[in-house]
Amino acid sequence: MRVALAEQLSGIDSVDLSDQPDPAPAAGQALIRVYGAGVGPWDVGFLSGGFPGIALPFVPGQEVAGVVEAADDGAGVQPGDLVYASLFPAGGGFAELALASADRLAPMPDQASFQEAAGLVIGGGTAHQGLVDRGLLQAGETVLITAAAGGVGSAAVQIAAAIGARPLGVASPPNHAYVRGLGASEVVDYHAVDWVEQVLAVVPGGVDLLLDCVGGPTMEQAVGTVRDGGRAISVIPPFGPLQLERGITGESFAAQGGRQRLEALARMVDSGQLRPQVEAVLPLGQVREALGRVASRHARGKIVLQIGH
Structure with missing residues (x-):
């Protein structure tokens, strides 16, 4: 072979x-x-x-x-x-x-090609686990997703919308229309010096959940958009509990992609909730x-x- x-x-x-x-x-x-x-x-x-x-x-x-x-x-x-x-x-x-x-x-x-299905396994699985299992995202809540145009982020925006939550994205300007098309209500540019303030202007008090797909300085800034007592989940190592202030709880995790996760993603694809x-x-x-x-x-x-x- x-x-x-x-x-x-x-x-x-x-x-x-x-x-x-x-x-x-x-x-x-x-x-x-x-x-x-x-x-x-x-x-x-x-x-x-x-x-x-x-x-x-x-x-x-x-x-x-x-x-x-x-x-x-x-x-x-x-x-x-x-x-x-x-x-x-x-x-x-x-x-x-x-x-x-x-x-x-x-x-x-059933509604995916071989190439589309292959591209969902880890990115889609990580997004699903981060939002549903780790982040406990509920309908009506707000979630900020960094690197929203990437492999994990593009799935996360759609999954959050399918849950009934309100996803907001962080992405470079050429990707703003793309991320909105996936279901984000607002998209901000991480190059802007006031992008955290822009999020807080849209969601006074802060978002309920952060799903971070970048790490580093962007992650550190993004925590500033989370409400007091909110949650922050990262997919970037090192993995383990996140030490955060203002009563924010969170962790960084390595996704575990098993049969049940893949079956859940397939149901979402076939129902039209996830492209x-x-x-x-x-x-x-x-x-x-x-x-x-x-x-x-x-x-x-x-x-x-x-x-x-």
Whole structure:
């Protein structure tokens, strides 16, 4: 099978195309013929050595969609099933064939292509967990989403709107109309020196919840938009409780993408509440370009590799 392989973790340029033996599913696994593989900042991080303990050689790719080629008897899927899956943190998705654990795959949304489904796995899953499980967002509440045009943010705006909450976005000016089109009631420019004041002018007293997808100074400023006693959730490491003032509670978390999460996302896609956002689909041979576009942090939605047909 054809794969994108890194013999060393020295950055994006360490990835080269290679031929490797086809894998075989072990107990509780399915072998997926990959037709779409999402590209995310985590892939850039893995290749830069940001995640210790990675065995070499390493095939990046943590989110895939395709057709079951073979499966262990206990995997709960059959050859020919259309599925999407999280491979985090083992990777292996930038390949014609990939192994996925049965508890981390689910039937693809009927209303999504392979590439759209692959791009939802981690971004959509992280947004859903951050808003629903961690942030406890309720109908009628307000939520500020940073990096609202990105892979996590673009899903989060839609999920918040579907819940019945009022999402506000933080994004660069070229993306304001795009984020509003996803369901944000207001969008502010993080380059503006008074962007925190702009949010507070729209939501006097502050938002109920912050979902931070950026970290760093933007996260520190964004906490200033949260009401006293509100909540703040970040998807940026280091993970753990956030030490915040004014009675604001929060945490930074690493998403866990399992079957139930993927099933929930599929229901939202098929009901029209969530539209997968894919900026570009590139062939496996352009894997370095795909990674570079993600590393630039200016992509709208997701960059996805098309593998196979």
